[in-house]
Amino acid sequence: MKFLDQVKIFIIAGNGGSGSPSFRREKFIEFGGPDGGDGGKGGSVVLKSERNLNTLIDYRYQQHFKAEKGEDGKGKNKTGKSGDNLFLKVPVGTQVFEEDNKTLIYDFKKENEEFVVANGGKGGFGNTRFKSSTNRAPKKFTKGAKGEEFWIWLQLKTIADIGIIGLPNAGKSSLLAAITSATPKIANYKFTTLSPNLGVAIYDDKEITLADIPGLIEGAHTGVGLGIKFLKHIERCKTLLHMIDITTENLETSYNQVRKELGNYNKDLLTKDELVVLNKTDLLDEEEINKKKEDFSKNKKLEVFTLSILDKNSISNIKSKLIKYVS
Numbered sequence: 058m059k060f061l062d063q064v065k066i067f068i069i070a071g072n073g074g075s076g077s078p079s080f081r082r083e084k085f086i087e088f089g090g091p092d093g094g095d096g097g098k099g100g101s102v103v104l105k106s107e108r109n110l111n112t113l114i115d116y117r118y119q120q121h122f123k124a125e126k127g128e129d130g131k132g133k134n135k136t137g138k139s140g141d142n143l144f145l146k147v148p149v150g151t152q153v154f155e156e157d158n159k160t161l162i163y164d165f166k167k168e169n170e171e172f173v174v175a176n177g178g179k180g181g182f183g184n185t186r187f188k189s190s191t192n193r194a195p196k197k198f199t200k201g202a203k204g205e206e207f208w209i210w211l212q213l214k215t216i217a218d219i220g221i222i223g224l225p226n227a228g229k230s231s232l233l234a235a236i237t238s239a240t241p242k243i244a245n246y247k248f249t250t251l252s253p254n255l256g257v258a259i260y261d262d263k264e265i266t267l268a269d270i271p272g273l274i275e276g277a278h279t280g281v282g283l284g285i286k287f288l289k290h291i292e293r294c295k296t297l298l299h300m301i302d303i304t305t306e307n308l309e310t311s312y313n314q315v316r317k318e319l320g321n322y323n324k325d326l327l328t329k330d331e332l333v334v335l336n337k338t339d340l341l342d343e344e345e346i347n348k349k350k351e352d353f354s355k356n357k358k359l360e361v362f363t364l365s366i367l368d369k370n371s372i373s374n375i376k377s378k379l380i381k382y383v384s
Contacts, residue, residue, distance in 0.1 A: 062213040062290075064116040065158075069123040071099030071140035073178035073201025076186070079132030080194065091195055092134050093184040097127030099177030099204040100140030106165040110148035111255050113213055124175070127201055130183040140177055150216040150293055156208040166216065174209060178202035212289075217255060217268035218383040220294030222319075224311055225271075227300040228336040230254065231366045233269040236376050260376045265383050268294060288322045296330040296382040303335040303346065303363065308353045330382055332360045334375065339365040 074096025081089025102124050125140030153163040153174060163172045179202045187195035221229040237256025254269040270291055291297065305311045312333065319326040335353070338346050346363055354361045362378065365371050 061112050061114045061117055064113045064211050065120065065156075065208060066116055066211065067121045067206070067208050068102045068145075068175045069121070069206040070101050070175040070177040070204030071124040071126040072203050073097065073099045073180040074127035074129040074137035075200040076181035076183035076198035077130035077132060077135075078184045078196055078198040079130075080184075081132075090193065091184040091188050092132050093198055094130035094132070094135040094137065095183050095186070096130045096180030096201040097137035097139040098180050099127045099201065100124030100142045101173050101177045101204075102143050102145065102175040104145050104147050104151075104153065104163070104165070104172045104174050106149045106151065106168055106170045107146045108149055108168040110146060111213075111215070112148065113151070113211055115146070116211065124177060124204065127177065127180050129201075130180070130198075134183070134185055137180060139180075142177075147211060148213055150214050152212045152214060154210040154212060156210070158210045158212075162209070175205040175207070178204040214293045215255065215268045215290040216293045217266045218294070219265060219267045219296045219298050219379060220291045221267060221269045221298045221300060222291060222315060223300035224302070224315060227302050228364075228366060229269045229300050232298075232300065232334070232336070232364070232375070233267055235366050235372050236379075237267060258376055258379065260380050263380055263383070265376075265379050267298075267379075288318070291319070291326060292323060294329070296332070297326075298379070299331055299333045300336050301333065303337050303349055304340050308335070308349060312353070332362065332378065332382070335361065335363045337365065338363045338371075339367050 076096050077093030079091070079093040081092045083089055102122060122143060122145060124143035127140045128137035130137045147165060149165055149168055151165045152161060153172070154161055162174070165172070181199035181201040184195045184198045187197045221232060223229055233254055233256045236258045256267050256269070258265045258267060268290060299312065299315065301308055301311050316327065335350060350361060350363055360378070362375060363371070364375055
């Protein structure tokens with residue numbers, strides 16, 4: 058499934074039905090009174106959040122959505138049928154903006170939330186409503202009100218317990234595949250991951266939702282590489298798991314480069330809980346691993362772990378550590 062995290066759509070709520078100007082027409086009743094019913098209410102456009110969705114791709118090829126119109130009123134004081142609401146499904150984490158793409162209307166943070174984004178028009182009054190002691194046979198009736206219609210933007214910001222960050226080719230997707238049922242694309246070159254991947258890990262009957270965020274390079278906050286297109290997905294994550302390739306010549310430089318991009322984009326990201334994982338330990342001997350870990354950990358108030366995707370015990374240890382950050 059292709060990933061799409063921003064779309065612009067035009068929504069139209071249903072118009073209300075018109076009232077009826079009907080009069081009674083019965084045998085032996087020469088002057089039947091008014092019996093026109095009211096029009097039905099137009100259907101509204103309702104957004105509903107779904108947990109099993111993680112993209113807005115459904116809105117790529119269809120941008121116009123219209124709810125059902127209310128039916129007109131009828132004689133014998135019959136009210137017209139209300140139009141059905143139109144329900145549009147969106148992923149949890151979707152934000153709804155006005156046409157300027159800046160004014161936030163609603164933010165979906167939980168599953169099965171519903172938000173009426175465009176209200177249907179009210180039904181018009183039938184002539185029965187205008188009957189009075191001085192006007193026994195009113196012909197007046199009103200038309201239904203128009204439903205709301207406007208452009209809106211939908212923006213998706215991934216919601217996960219833990220966001221996996223780091224430079225390209227640090228092993229983020231491999232970790233996600235190893236500890237969850239997710240199947241991200243994995244290869245030994247930069248920018249294998251072109252969109253955030255979500256996975257759920259289970260440990261001691263507890264669930265952890267992880268998001269593999271595409272690799273960040275220098276200048277990402279200005280749009281270089283995959284840039285700010287995916288930096289926004291990190292904002293939703295409760296904790297950051299910072300992966301670094303332990304074979305990198307200077308771990309400190311690698312770590313600071315990613316942290317700099319986070320801070321330049323949004324300083325609040327630097328206040329999130331963070332754990333560092335030095336990956337690909339299977340490529341070095343134990344002495345080198347211990348020295349690199351010790352040098353990197355010096356003067357840092359961070360939890361630093363070592364990992365090899367090829368080692369099942371190593372994977373199990375990471376999963377047990379992650380639980381502490383979500384419970």
